[in-house]
Amino acid sequence: MDILITGVGGQGIILASKILAYAYVIEGRNARTGETIGMSQRGGCVVSHVRAGNAHSPYIPVGGADLLLSFELCEGARRIPYLKKDGFAIVNTAMIIPVSTALGKSDYDVEKITKYISENTNAIFIDADRIAQECGSFRAVNTVLIGAACGLGVLELSTDSIIQSMKKNIRAQYLDLNINAFHSGMKATEEMREKCKIM
Amino acid sequence: MKEILLGNTAIALGAVTAGVRVAAGYPGTPSTEVLEGVAKYNTDGKISVEWSANEKAALEVAAGASWSGVRAIVTMKQVGLNVASDPLMSLGVIGTKGGMVIVVADDPGPISSQTEQDTRHFGKFANIPVLDPSSPEEAYEMTKYAFELSEKLHLPIILRPTTKVCHSSGTIEVDTEVYQYESEGFVKDPKWVIFPPLSYRRHLEIEQQQKEISVLFSRLPFNRIEGNGSIGIATGGATYAIVKDIVETFKLDVTILKSGAVFPPPDQLYGEFLHRVEKVLVLEELDPVIEEQLYHVMAVRKIERPIRGKLDGFVTPAGELRFENTLDYIEKFIGRKLKSIENKPVIDLPQRSPVLCAGCPHRASFYAVKKAMRGKKSVFCGDIGCYTLGNGKPLEMTDTCLCMGAGITVAQGIKKAEPDANVFAFIGDSTFFASGMTGLANAVYNGTNIIVVVLDNSTTAMTGHQPHPGIGRTIMNTSSPKIDICSVAKALGAGFVKKVNPFEFDEAVKTVREASEKNGVSVIIFEAPCVALVKSHGICTVEECTGCKKCIREIGCPALTVRARKVEINPALCYGCGLCTNICDRIIRL
Missing domain, CATH: 3.40.50.920 (Rossmann fold)
Structure with a gap:
């Protein structure tokens, strides 16, 4: 099981990968993660690879990911080539406009980007930022998206293992909020589950 | 017990399990989490853990500890070993007593470094064995083994992980027992004093020892x-x-x-x-x-x-x-194809280069200098830290960057070659303590009139907010004497020394002009904390934007975005620093 998580520095991507990786360990599998962080604290792209199974290398090859969990629209589009032919993408519709776009040096074309994602993979779009806000904090976007993936039934993980992993990896004062966010994310995609199987 | 551990954390835990007593380092991607990990696992406080002023200091601290019979670890990134290469070369000759491991993280790519240098050469150069882990799991095992090996050979061991090992995590069965030992303390012996005859004798021994280690390594499971x-x-x-x-x-x-x-x-x-x-x-x-x-x-x-x-x-x-x-x-x-990847088409997407954060005080400092020097011949020498990002559009305030501390000294060379230019050197607070003070002494001693701008955000921001000698706090969160940069600059003989908050913008611009008109070495300390350490000051908003976008063109803050040809301020990013209110009357701080 290979999951690529992508977005922008500060969105909680590294924590999301920890929660998932540890959940696989709870279920008795080996897991590894690989992060490309570098200067990402400064608003750069962040990609985290989560691999459950016996892979030796931390990075998922291009064309090898089962699931793409994208925290930001155009970052999702950027990593589409990492998906397998029959892979899934769960894409947060939230946008973080880069400075290059504000300066007029590059174009953030929402329609074009959305169309590209839809045409090139099985994609589910959800407004995870809004769901996180409703649960109490935009910072819970990572657990909303994990919930969304769980709701789709594409993680090969039980709900219990994920919650157990959240308990280990999230500070006590934020735990309830995040468990709530996880369930809300799950609810948002459970309805789409049947639809996905057809796609 | 099985844990998911980051490579760097695995090295830290390996060292703690091996009974490390002294740990020192200087932050640098991708090595930083090793020392932070040792600090995290130091729950009973038995390990002395320190962020040293720089890598040379760290390596020497660890060497002293090792000579006193305790196990010691020192951590740095590859370019840090250049700074520490002086003690490294001599330590390869003198050797060690308590197990000593030098963790040096290399950065192929490079992803966040100046150079793609290969630390394995340093092993050969200094006759010091090098272990090169392939995964976090192996890094854990190698770290524990490295302490044993060091004690067996009486040599320090270089552990050289690369970014893919440092910043990836693996499933590790962790030990619960910590290696116990007694040390006899420092025992006086001429072998700890490097003199030419000793160096000659040791050189003969070391060359012979290299052959024995090669035989040992041929039987080691890591090979x-x-x-x-x-x-x-x-x-x-x-x-x-x-x-x-x-x-x-x-x-x-x-x-x-x-x-x-x-x-x-x-x-x-x-x-x-x-x-x-x-x-x-x-x-x-x-x-x-x-x-x-x-x-x-x-x-x-x-x-x-x-x-x-x-x-x-x-x-x-x-x-x-x-x-x-x-x-x-x-x-x-x-000679044959193994996989046909069906390449998905790609489309043009907006670039997302790293930028100074919204509310970053460096943006205000750069903009104040830029405004004060507009129309005047100026050169802006940069250094290593978040503020290297000052080279990007639209600020374009970094003309040179060489290595840690070089901004101040490169500026002196430029000033000698171009005496009529206003030559500035920007340096961060942590970098100032790591390697800026010598350069400042050099400028004062040799009478080179440069303007040094210390960007003091009260942290080592780029590597994830480590404390340093100017903070008053250690890695173990204990308090320590706070070294005042103003006093240091004055003591080193700078003529004009002034501390200003860069967000008091008019005052900041005035101070830059004043400094540039003085004879002698001037030091401005722009002091305002990194936004990652403080709560937001509120929020800015635009009223009836005319769409001229001057604010974006001048400072390029990531919170300024454009919708329907008008500038909007993203409330999720804005820190309410108010820098943009100095550019446009239509922006106000709420």
Whole structure:
């Protein structure tokens, strides 16, 4: 099981990968993660690879990911080539406009980007930022998206293992909020589950 | 118990399990989390953990501890070892007592470094054994072993992980027992004083010892031959994991040579490998170290095998090896296609380069200097830290960047060559303590009139907010004396010294003008905390924007965005620093 998580520095991507990786360990599998962080604290792209199974290398090859969990629209589009032919993408519709776009040096074309994602993979779009806000904090976007993936039934993980992993990896004062966010994310995609199987 | 551990954290836990008593380092990506990990696991406070002022200080602290019989670890990134190379070279001669491990993280790519240098060369240069882990799991095992090995050989051991090991995590069965030992303390002995006759005698011993270590390394499980095919692939470090994935995925009949204890080279094992294969592909990141070692073994043992690698241009000399290009090299080497990846089309997407955060005080400092110097001949020398990002559009306030602390001294060279220019040197607070003070003394002593701007955000921001000598707090969260940069600058003889908050913008601009008109070395300290450390000051908003976008063109703050030709301020990003209110009357701070 290979999951690529992508977005922008500060969105909680590294924590999301920890929660998932540890959940696989709870279920008795080996897991590894690989992060490309570098200067990402400064608003750069962040990609985290989560691999459950016996892979030796931390990075998922291009064309090898089962699931793409994208925290930001155009970052999702950027990593589409990492998906397998029959892979899934769960894409947060939230946008973080880069400075290059504000300066007029590059174009953030929402329609074009959305169309590209839809045409090139099985994609589910959800407004995870809004769901996180409703649960109490935009910072819970990572657990909303994990919930969304769980709701789709594409993680090969039980709900219990994920919650157990959240308990280990999230500070006590934020735990309830995040468990709530996880369930809300799950609810948002459970309805789409049947639809996905057809796609 | 099984844990998911980051490579760096695994090294930290390995050291703690091995009974490390003294740990020192200087932050630098991708090494930083090692020392932070030791601090985290130091729950009973028995380990002395410190962020040192720089890498040279850290290595010397660790050497002193080792000479006193305790186990010590020192951590840094590859360019940090350049700073620490003076003690390293001598330590290779004098040797150690308590197990000493020098963790030096290399950064193929480079992803967040100035250079793509290969620390394995330093092992050869200083006659110090080098261990090169291929995964977080192996990094954990190697760290524990490195302390034993160090005590057996009376030499420090370099553990050289690369970014893919440091910043990836693996599933590790962790030990619960910590190695216990008693140290007899520092015992006076002439062997701890490096004099030429001692150095000569030790040199003879060390060269002999290298041969013995090579024999030992040929039997070490970190070095091994896997598989039986007549095609040989020699590899090491993180690239081994990629090669292994490819060989298993495509069920290739090859013989892999894995080099984990890479210096001194395990010549016997290399010889055995060369005898078993008909031809060899060498896949390693950074320099062709294993490749040159194989050529050496072929020459000495009179073995002839064709070798493809970096030396003949078959493999790229620069950048990372990832699954994709590694697969390409293997396909080319064995002469058949293994995988047809159905490439998905790609589209043009907006670039997302790293930028100074919204509310970053460096933006205000740069903009104040830019405004004060507009129309005047000026050169802006930069340094290493978040503020290197000041080179990007639209600020464009970094004209040079060489290495830690070089801004101040490069500025002096430029001023000598161009006496009529206003030459500025920007340096961060942590960098000032690491290697800025010597440069300042040099400017004062030699009467070179430059303007030094210390960007004091009260932290080492770029590497994830580590404390430093100017903060008043240590890595273990205890308080410490706070060294005042103003007083240091005055004591070093700077003529004009002034501390200003860069967000008091008019005052900041005035101070820059004043400093530039003074004779002698001027030091401005722009003091305002990193936004990651403080709560937001509120929020800015635009009222009836005319759409001129001057605010964006002037400061390029990521919170300023454009919708329907008008500027809007993203409330999720804005810190309410108010810098933009100095550009446009229509922006107000709420």
